[in-house]
Amino acid sequence: MADAEGKPGPHRSGFASFVGRPNAGKSTLTNALVGTKVAITSSKPQTTRTVIRGIVHRPDAQLVLVDTPGLHRPRTLLGERLNDLVTTTWAEVDVVAVCFPANERIGPGDRFLVAELAKVRRTTRVAVVTKTDLATPAQIGEQLLAIQALGVETGTEWAEIVPVSALSGDQVGLLADLFVGMLPEGPPLYPDGDLTDSPEEILVAELVREAALEGVRDELPHSIAVVVEEMGLREGRSEDRPLLDIHAFLYVERQSQKGIVIGHKGSRLRAVGTAARQQIEALLGTPVYLDLHVKVAKDWQRDPRQLRKLGF
Numbered sequence: 203m204a205d206a207e208g209k210p211g212p213h214r215s216g217f218a219s220f221v222g223r224p225n226a227g228k229s230t231l232t233n234a235l236v237g238t239k240v241a242i243t244s245s246k247p248q249t250t251r252t253v254i255r256g257i258v259h260r261p262d263a264q265l266v267l268v269d270t271p272g273l274h275r276p277r278t279l280l281g282e283r284l285n286d287l288v289t290t291t292w293a294e295v296d297v298v299a300v301c302f303p304a305n306e307r308i309g310p311g312d313r314f315l316v317a318e319l320a321k322v323r324r325t326t327r328v329a330v331v332t333k334t335d336l337a338t339p340a341q342i343g344e345q346l347l348a349i350q351a352l353g354v355e356t357g358t359e360w361a362e363i364v365p366v367s368a369l370s371g372d373q374v375g376l377l378a379d380l381f382v383g384m385l386p387e388g389p390p391l392y393p394d395g396d397l398t399d400s401p402e403e404i405l406v407a408e409l410v411r412e413a414a415l416e417g418v419r420d421e422l423p424h425s426i427a428v429v430v431e432e433m434g435l436r437e438g439r440s441e442d443r444p445l446l447d448i449h450a451f452l453y454v455e456r457q458s459q460k461g462i463v464i465g466h467k468g469s470r471l472r473a474v475g476t477a478a479r480q481q482i483e484a485l486l487g488t489p490v491y492l493d494l495h496v497k498v499a500k501d502w503q504r505d506p507r508q509l510r511k512l513g514f
């Protein structure tokens with residue numbers, strides 16, 4: 203940023219995290235800010251599980267976006283781990299931005315979340331009204347008032363309340379500017395050009411998981427985990443015709459779920475492989491050979507050893 207004389211101000215760098223109810227639009231907003239698909243979006247709730255960072259590089263600042271899972275009432279060990287992950291992240295970032303969809307009323311879940319966030323000290327809290335393209339100006343106005351009231355009710359001081367649409371891009375640039383203004387002065391934290399510091403394997407695993415859940419989410423909502431076992435460029439290929447070999451395991455909890463994932467004569471698994479491969483190729487910009495295997499890891503959500511192995 204420049205001061206009144208046009209001189210550049212100090213370089214700033216730091217972390218921001220979007221939180222909010224499932225489907226609030228956090229991943230889409232992360233992508234809109236970063237400009238490339240790094241977080242996982244879907245039309246069904248609760249797909250974001252891994253902490254994936256997108257990095258906004260600007261001449262005046264580097265903003266690292268941390269995409270956390272939603273906060274849920276824990277029912278399994280996995281649920282508890284996820285909640286721990288969320289609160290740990292809140293305490294470590296410079297800005298926590300709570301997302302409220304413009305077209306949905308504030309509910310008990312939002313109240314719970316904001317009240318929990320109020321307990322975290324030393325973090326700047328921003329409220330973001332998302333999906334403004336889906337609401338009328340009057341609805342957006344009401345939402346702004348409701349958020350202000352929620353702030354008073356929970357003892358939360360909002361540094362800003364900002365309406366945005368990740369879809370149309372409306373106010374996304376302003377949101378980036380506001381975030382940057384809230385970051386401490388400091389040098390870039392990551393080398394230029396890095397869009398994410400998550401290992402590519404994690405992104406790839408998330409894309410495979412997203413593809414595998416498509417259409418069977420109701421039957422297997424939380425029962426699929428994906429681990430990339432091996433990933434590397436095929437040897438002996440010329441530089442202009444690279445091929446990335448990826449071997450991944452899809453873990454399900456029960457034998458019956460294995461059948462669902464594989465489908466009749468393997469048809470579903472093939473479709474999942476094709477969909478995931480296209481996504482991975484788009485993300486990494488390299489032709490991909492994707493080899494998928496389905497394995498049963500009995501009750502992995504409740505078993506700490508399995509959870510560790512699967513990266514939780």
Ligand SMILES: Nc1nc2c(ncn2[C@@H]2O[C@H](COP(=O)(O)OP(=O)(O)OP(=O)(O)O)[C@@H](O)[C@H]2O)c(=O)[nH]1
Pocket residue numbers: 222223224225226227228229230231242243244245246247248249250271272332333334335336366367368369370
């Ligand atoms: N019309 C419109 N739809 C949006 C906008 N942002 C997100 N969506 C849609 O809302 C749905 C949820 O968006 P996500 O970005 O996956 O939401 P999330 O908060 O990351 O969801 P979880 O990962 O489940 O917590 C998707 O279908 C998006 O396409 C927006 O600005 N406008």
